Amino acid sequence: MVPASPAPQQALSTLSDDERLFRASVAEFADREIRPLVRAMDDQAAIDRRLIDGLFALGLMAIEIPEAFGGAEASFFHAVLAVEAVSEVDPAVGVLVDVQNTLVINALRRWATPAQLSACLPRLARDTIGAYALSEAGSGSDAFALTTRAVRRGDAFVLTGRKLWITNASEAGLFLIFATIDPAAGYKGITAFLVDRLTPGLTVGRKEDKLGIRASSTCELILEDCAVPAHQVLGEPGRGYKIAIDTLNEGRIGIGAQMVGLAQGALDHAVRYVKERRQFGRPVADFQGVQFQLARAATEIQAARLLVYNAARLRDAGLPFLADAAMCKLLASEVAERTASLAVNLYGGYGFVKDYPVEKFYRDAKIGQIYEGTSNLQLQTIAKHVLA
Numbered sequence: 452m453v454p455a456s457p458a459p460q461q462a463l464s465t466l467s468d469d470e471r472l473f474r475a476s477v478a479e480f481a482d483r484e485i486r487p488l489v490r491a492m493d494d495q496a497a498i499d500r501r502l503i504d505g506l507f508a509l510g511l512m513a514i515e516i517p518e519a520f521g522g523a524e525a526s527f528f529h530a531v532l533a534v535e536a537v538s539e540v541d542p543a544v545g546v547l548v549d550v551q552n553t554l555v556i557n558a559l560r561r562w563a564t565p566a567q568l569s570a571c572l573p574r575l576a577r578d579t580i581g582a583y584a585l586s587e588a589g590s591g592s593d594a595f596a597l598t599t600r601a602v603r604r605g606d607a608f609v610l611t612g613r614k615l616w617i618t619n620a621s622e623a624g625l626f627l628i629f630a631t632i633d634p635a636a637g638y639k640g641i642t643a644f645l646v647d648r649l650t651p652g653l654t655v656g657r658k659e660d661k662l663g664i665r666a667s668s669t670c671e672l673i674l675e676d677c678a679v680p681a682h683q684v685l686g687e688p689g690r691g692y693k694i695a696i697d698t699l700n701e702g703r704i705g706i707g708a709q710m711v712g713l714a715q716g717a718l719d720h721a722v723r724y725v726k727e728r729r730q731f732g733r734p735v736a737d738f739q740g741v742q743f744q745l746a747r748a749a750t751e752i753q754a755a756r757l758l759v760y761n762a763a764r765l766r767d768a769g770l771p772f773l774a775d776a777a778m779c780k781l782l783a784s785e786v787a788e789r790t791a792s793l794a795v796n797l798y799g800g801y802g803f804v805k806d807y808p809v810e811k812f813y814r815d816a817k818i819g820q821i822y823e824g825t826s827n828l829q830l831q832t833i834a835k836h837v838l839a
């Protein structure tokens with residue numbers, strides 16, 4: 452008897468019906484609700500509150516939160532699809548969705564106690580934005596050199612220090628803050644705390660005036676005798692380094708998705724433009740030199756997308772994905788920069804002015820090589836894997 456042939460392997464880029472419908476609904480929302488606001492939000496360096504409400508209403512701020520807590524109970528891959536689709540229109544909104552889902556909610560789902568889950572997840576699903584506060588002025592790539600102190604006092608830990616570069620800080624209601632309970636213990640002193648915005652002693656400080664993703668808030672966080680009840684430690688005291696490593700490894704895939712979306716958004720604009728723009732009596736798209744540039748960009752985007760999708764699917768399958776996540780962020784951020792630069796070039800002089808959308812993609816692309824681990828740090832992770 453001939454054995455039944457195995458089910459054909461699906462292509463990495465093949466989406467299930469559910470994934471396809473989800474992605475289409477996010478893309479439709481982004482086109483209808485985000486696109487008209489992109490220019491104004493970039494100029495004003497702020498995300499429209501009504502838009503944030505819309506993101507919550509569509510379930511995009513609670514993608515992996517279980518339905519019992521008011522979330523969509525979907526997969527990490529869905530979160531990646533959402534970040535990609537939103538970032539095609541506005542990468543600044545993309546990172547808002549990304550930090551909420553791939554860092555804050557992810558950390559809670561893995562490490563929170565049942566009481567913490569009940570206290571935080573319904574809020575995050577309903578209307579509360581989360582922020583992830585690890586970096587400080589003196590500790591970026593060397594994140595565990597952080598100096599924010601947490602000192603035990605009775606039933607609380609008292610936090611003192613300053614955090615820098617905290618995405619979503621202007622809007623956030625809940626902060627995941629990393630501090631050390633024992634500087635002498637090195638990384639083994641790092642502890643993660645769930646801190647409500649209204650906690651006395653917590654102040655959101657200066658908002659950065661940025662090159663790109665300007666609508667996304669990036670602020671300093673000042674902690675002065677900020678007493679956080681001990682039951683708001685996430686995981687165990689001294690295990691914060693593990694929470695940071697695990698969440699950032701996954702968050703990196705989200706940034707890869709943000710950069711793939713950005714690159715696709717820039718390419719789509721460029722393609723439309725070169726079909727319309729006429730020089731030498733023909734559309735610019737007729738020139739083979741231009742066609743080949745577009746073909747190369749499309750190829751690079753697809754390669755980056757496949758790396759992102761593969762890393763996300765590995766993560767959902769519970770398989771190792773550390774090097775894959777680093778590779779996808781490294782490549783996607785470089786492709787985003789190259790594609791956005793090409794789009795500016797193909798718009799000619801119009802690419803250099805704010806009346807057209809591509810200069811913003813060019814500015815927005817740069818951050819992909821910096822946050823959630825610079826490109827050098829991704830190369831370090833990949834090199835360790837190669838040399839192992």
Ligand SMILES: Cc1cc2nc3c(=O)[nH]c(=O)nc-3n(C[C@H](O)[C@H](O)[C@H](O)COP(=O)(O)OP(=O)(O)OC[C@H]3O[C@@H](n4cnc5c(N)ncnc54)[C@H](O)[C@@H]3O)c2cc1C
Pocket residue numbers: 550583584585586588589590591592593615616617618619661669818821822823824825826827828831
């Ligand atoms: C817009 C924005 C949003 C951010 N959002 C957040 C957030 O929400 N939460 C948060 O905690 N942080 C956030 N960050 C901080 C971000 O993660 C850090 O900026 C990043 O990790 C780099 O750290 P750094 O800026 O201190 O640079 P540094 O670590 O000082 O690096 C400077 C340069 O040295 C290189 N370098 C450093 N070490 C090595 C090495 N060992 N080998 C080779 N090269 C090396 C780096 O690649 C880089 O080119 C954000 C930053 C920005 C700009």
